[in-house]
Amino acid sequence: MTAAPAVGPLSGIKVLDLTAMLAGPFTTMLLTDLGADVIKVEPKTGDRTRGLGPYRDGDDPDQALGGYFQSVNRGKRSIVLDLKSDAGSAKFRELVQVADVVVENFSAGVMERMGLGYETLAELNPRLVYAALRGFGDARSGKSPYETWPAFDIVAQAMGGFAGITGPLDGTPLKSGPGIGDIFPGALLALGVVAAVRHAEHTGEGQFVDVAMYDAVLAMCERIVYQHSYLGIVPRPMGNGHPLLAPFDIMQTRDGWMAVAAPSDNHWRILAETMNRHDLVDDPRFVNNAARLANIVEVREILGAWLADQTTSAVVEVLGGRVPIGPVNDAADIFNDEHVRLREMLVEVEQPGSDTPVTIAGSPIKFSSTPALVRGRGPKLGEDDVDTVLAEWSAAHENVLNSPNTKGDGSDG
Incomplete structure (x- = not known):
């Protein structure tokens, strides 16, 4: 699959995406929508979500992309590398030297055990922005007692305070419908990446960017923090009401x-x-x-x-x-809402092995000159050639280095 034209505000930014499941891929999905060239680096077995579906009746699972994977990996390219092998690790290091960003959501220590930790990669490319998303963060930013704990969306919702204030008035905690414990941390990491890339462009200095799912959900639940500080109370579930606003x-209603x-x-x-x-x-x-x-x-x-x-x-x-x-709209209501059509929030993309496209959510970030948009379907596993990507990125890297506007001298001008 060839990359879609990179016309967004992040056009020219080259991202190595080592993420899987939802939180990390949501981060890199946002970067893709904004125009970055995102290369999904997968093992031979692929991202675990490739096999989760759902599929439509008649879709061939050997060709088609499941909804989970397609939704948050749209517009990316895919290469296969065994990072545990000497050859795979060496090829990845070559890519890092001409990349702008690496994003990963492995458990703490995984990249270091493969000899690909931040400090090692930063020596290869001092301008590299290295972004990590874990349940409880990275010790570089502050060592958590839960550092080695695995975490999913529901764990972040529980520990970050969301579930404790969500639910009926009887106090029974509830998770949210969407995976906010993944999606909100992913959005924050994308913001962190964009900020760090800007810094690198102005100073030539890359850095480590770290978002913990726990921290992100806590930040989203900021109200419980000031309520506890100001009033000494422990906020509890309030049904659909609000502690400070009425009604x-x-x-x-009669019918909904x-x-x-x-x-x-x-x-x-x-x-x-x-x-x-x-x-x-x-x-x-x-x-x-x-x-x-x-x-x-x-x-x-x-x-x-x-x-x-x-x-x-x-x-x-x-x-x-x-x-x-x-x-309160359900999915059918949303598909029929004129707002959604006019705002291009439902987007059709190709489904491999089928003549009928599938629909995924569009980009909510709108620009007047450099549009954010869904830049094509998700990639098939290993659909892109490693050496071709390396050649493209190397040529682009040389062009940047030779540009008279390149600031690599540590200046902030």
């Missing part, structure tokens, strides 16, 4: 569910008038957000009774654009 909830957020006094007035409850506007129990929060049970009863008598479409019709509201 701010997901509630049932609806998010309603009206914590500002103006939005509360519009909501009250729409419910034909003008008395609620000046009632001391509901006159402002603090009062409504103190009387949240009654607020929910009043709002819930009104919503239960309305269809979802009727609520959207009367309140859409006036009060922050939105229906």
Whole structure:
């Protein structure tokens, strides 16, 4: 598979992707969408997600790409290298010398045992940005007592605080639907890579970038930190409500569910008038957000009774654009939503072995001049030739070194 035209803001950035599963591949997927040339370096058995599916009826698993793999590996290229062998390790080192970025999500110590740790690779290429994503981080940034623990999304959600504040009012913790314990750390690592690449371009100095899944989820749950510091409380699950805003909830309509957020006094007035409850506007129990929060049970009863008598479409019709509201969409609703079509958030890509494309999520980052976009399907295992990639990258590397605009002298100008 040939690389798609690299027209995004990261055009020219060369990334060696050693990641597998979800968190690391999500990082490099974002870099790919932004225009980087991402080479997925896989063992002969390939990324473990290649065999997870799902597949459509009629797809040939020997040719087709499963949904899990296709979604977060779109636009990348794939080479096969045995990094444990002398030949594979040597070829990888050649690639590192002309790469800009290495991304890996192995367990702590794996790269070092293969003789490919950050310090070794940085000697080969001082401008290299080396990015690592692990459950509990890398000892270079701070040694964790859990450093050797394996971690998946659900572990990060539990330990980082998310599950402890998510769930029904009875306190039963819940994980999120999407794998946020993987996806949010992956997004943060992509941001870290972009920042480090900019630094390297200005100074000639690469560096080690480290994101722990635990840390990322904790950062996402920043509210529980200040609540505990300011108030000395331990936040617990609140159902669909909010500890500081009212109303701010997901509630049932006659035929579905609806998010309603009206914590500002103006939005509360519009909501009250729409419910034909003008008395609620000046009632001391509901006159402002603090009062409504103190009387949240009654607020929910009043709002819930009104919503239960309305269809979802009727609520959207009367309140859409006036009060922050939105229906709880399922996948079928999203596929039928005009917003999603206009924003190009559902993208068709080729499915090997089939004439019918498959649909994956598009890029949510929009640029006016250097578009982020899905740059093609995921790669077949080993679809690209190692030596061809090395020749391409070596030529590009020479062009950069010979460019009059190259800053490799440590200046910050």
